[in-house]
Amino acid sequence: MQSKIDPHRVVFKWIPYDQFNDIKELGKDEFTTVYSAIWKDGPLQYDYKEYVYSRNKNIKVNLKLYNSRNNINNVLNKVTYLFDNKYDEIIYGLSQYPHTKNYVIVFPDGYHCDKCGKEFEYKRYKWCKPCQINNLEKNFTNWSSGNENIDNLIQEMQSKISSYEDIVFEWIPYDQFCNIKEIGKGGFSKIYSATWINGRLMYDISRCEYIRCSITIALKCLNNSQNISNEFLNEVKAYSVELDIYNFRNKRLHTYGISQNPDTKEYIMVLKYAKGGDFNCWMKKNYKNLNWSNKLDVLSNIIIGLEEIHQNKMVHHMGLCGYVNNIDQNSIYGVMPYVAPEVLKGKPYTRAADIYSFGMIMYFVATGKQPFVNYAHDEVLVLNICNGNRPEINVPEAPKCYIDLMKQCWDSNPNNRPIATKVLEFIDFFIGSYKNVVNDALDFKKVRLSEIEKQFKAAEEYRKSRLILYNENERSTIHPQAFYTSRLLNQFTKDLPKNDNINNNSVEVIDFTK
Template sequence: MSSSSQIHCGKCGKNYENNLNAESEWCKPCQREYLKENFSSWTSGNEKIDGLIQEMQLKIDGPRDIVFEWIPYNQFNDIIEERKDGFAIVYSAIWKNGPLSYSYFKKKLTRESDKKVALKCLYESKDITNEFLKEVKNFPKIYGISQNLDTEDYIMVFHNEYFEYLEKQCKSCHNIKLEDKWCNSCHVNFIRKNFISCNSGNKEIDEYIQGMQSNISNPNAIVFEWIPYYQFDNINEIGKDDTYAIYSAIWKNGPLHYEYMTGWVREPNKKVALKCFQNANNEFLNEVETYSANCYNDNLIYGISQNPSTKDYIIVIQDKYNKKCVECGKKYIDMQYEWYNPCQINHLRNEKIDSFIQEMRTNNESNNIDFNFIPYNQFNNVKEIGGGGFSKVYSAIWKNGPRCYSDDEKEWRRIPNKKVALKCSYDSQNFTKEFLNEVKTHLALNTEFFINIYGISQNSDTKDYIMILDYAEGGSFNNWLNNNYKEFSWSRKLKVLLYIIQGLKVIHQKSIVHRDLHTGNILFTTNNIDDFNVVISDTGLCGKVGNTETNIYGIMSYVAPEVLKGKHYTEAADIYSFGMIMYFAATGKQPFNDFAHDSEVLALNICNGTKPEINELKMPKCYVDLMKRCWDSNPKNRPSAIEVEKLITKFKLEESEEIKKQFKVAEEYRKADPLNNKSVTIQTQPAEELQNDDWPVDTIDFTMF
């Protein structure tokens, strides 16, 4: 701050409440007193409005808060109607003077002129209601109140983000939509009015059907309904036992479902299965509840019917009985996926690779990706995007694309022209076992926290084997943070770290250690700061817990001191690496960046207990404490991945007022940092150096440690 030793306000002499206020020279009592003294300089002409504005102004709590105020209507230019309904009209406008807020650099209140805002004008609001006042108080980004001089209607002046909020709101009932174009209450009312009625003649069943319809929560749901028995043709028995009989049938009208382009439609002449219960009792509805109305679920139910002759109740469900493979005529091994292993396995050429792929496909638990051998001529636009001591990585377009199973269509489908990553391991034709072990590890870690693997290929020129992986559009943590540094709030930092530690927990639960965890191996699925997933990549160095190999791999600044001293990798060594990732997330700097050009000196310092320099005032204390535990020189003092996950979750949920306060202050520091308002290049080690460090560090004399 401008006077780092100043902890008292120069005007009133009171202590600043926190370090951010001190750095900004922002004093809450002085600011509130200034606003209070200024009450006489403005008026809305309405006591209720004046009282509300004064109340809102005196709630100002920090230098980042906007000053809520009365805004004369003549302050708005370029007023354009954006949305209109039965309650209000919303306009976009330019506020000439703009909102009033405190400037960190000028140390005073300033305005942001020509600010685009949203004006919400309520009909007949010249008579102020409690509902109006409540909405003003509850919306987080509201600048103030104005009044249309012609209609005398009051206007709420919102941040321009209000239009994003409106997009999520149903235009008919004003409830928040659950999905794009989808409002639960409106759709339930619509289908009841236009399509169906509950008239089974049984009160309990009618109430059950109505309850199921009221629970429609997304456009993927099939409408559960009462289906008259005369709707079924071609009824044929499939099988029976003492409790029920199963029939196949054609439902003439077919099930009701939602399509974005056309709305609610039926699928006529739908083949279904009828599960008919003999002498049904209270257990009937219990049986109904074992099914799902989600169209992506294999256990799909359409509704209830009744045989008018026998009075037996019928559950109308998806036809999935007695299906056979169209290629070989044999019954499917797995009804859910209509999948018969021998028909899905291609005849491959390399015996060892063929055998491996067949084994992996047979043991594949998810069955939703067709893991296979892909000819190299399937790839276009092959471009090198990275590399290390063991491999190079390329982006490419896979012409045919991966073959994935569609739960919706109940069939295998290709995704043509799919952008993928090709990881080409050096000399892998001579190290087939090592290459296949890495592929096997990828498949073993088949969860949302790891990059997907589609199959194996082979470079026709070099004969090196290739792994076909998902392409991560956001790139590595290094690249992603360089693009998103300004918006990388503490909340987002915790979200990223939670993804990483959850992935590391999965690795450790499978008795594996990663051994090469650093920011270059953390990938982001998109560049979007608000919509991303984080995955761990490069499992090539993963090894079983207890492996006594002591070769040192990876990025020096992420390697634990005990490993540098000749001990083997453990889960605790991975946690040390995670501690360094916590440092990178908090600071935007690589750990030990000053040592980037001298690996031997860096190794010596790490072994002697040196840690990256941190400014603890700019980080939450609980975060710093955890980071220090993770990089503790003694591996026995480091927490497990499970404990780290629990603590980061606790931070993210702000489970205590103290945690909430610490992260609030840290976020204020981050926003006030001058570097946060300009283009920042994240400090990383040069690519050549990363490559040179990414092999066994056998050039260093470790006996000195």
């Protein structure tokens, strides 16, 4: 280890055990015991002012004693791993307890929790996962929603936190909200902005402790939710990813907790407040400024989230979009143009149906227009969708490769639609081709890369040429019977045949990376 000395780090060495005073046990588990101690001579460190190595005497350290004297290989492997892979972690050296001959790793003070002795998951911020979960569990008796199923859900979600950045899901009393203002409504809910007086529980990395402060949040009040279903709660528990188009890095669902209106007894989802509104509002506001590079970034962010949902063996079309007390699997709900034809015909919602919806999102992102915006959303449109009708889009409004992928996603046959991982691969390939950031491993595909780059550049030039003609009022005008909020669709689908005799128009599957 000393041969790897870096002047930015202390010198790793063998430390005689009699160098330690004031030894106190911090905690133990089956394999190790952690102590705090004072190291008399202290570590050898480089003094940049004097240009010499010197010692910082009588410093506090942590001693991690391994409970078996025959585990020197395990100890050395641990040291080697930390030394080679955890550059920001310092190890002073090794020692040995003279009475039992057990080996000891010597760490700086602060690597282990003073309360339980466990190693901090995030040493820089002194965040201890076992202690935080223990504190939350101790607090279980201090609150209740009045609904055993909701209490169990919240407790389970709190017990699964794994990072200081994780949101602590809570039961939030309704009297914690003020300045409540309605900002939107859907088929099954109303959305309000409000001030959460105390604010959410969050970890302050500068103070290394949890704090609360008042914040603006969104309240999603769920219609007719007095008898909330177990199915809905299970989906909330499992649904840990949100398709967040505003933040290209953080795709975690910003759900702070659940509340209840004391007058109506309806349940409320407490969410992060997004100033831009929903996707539709955000697109209306920003479409003129979205170049093709931005559009691909938006789609990449969405499909990354969708891929993660699918990897967790879930679908995005969950109960949050419909009646929360509805367990009738025959109910069809959603935004009609985004619902896959097989779902309209009564088949179960699948991951392939999510991909169909993503194809419609691709159309919206490319054109700035909602799919079927000029049509009544009625039984005629349902029949047309099931017969293979799709929104019209042509080159050069979008690149040919983009249109081909979009058509694959909304193929009438769900078996022909690509999986989310494949769609992400294509979107990443488009981004790499257009931005010239494809890695060397794809050099052999330069001809294909060049062709796709030309397609996107042509689409971008077309977009720029049309900006002066862009009429926001025209794009925002929708048919009076077009609805882009989730609603029950059974009244429009009841006369559809339940078999696949309706036309099944499919497109050829193309690998854009070849």
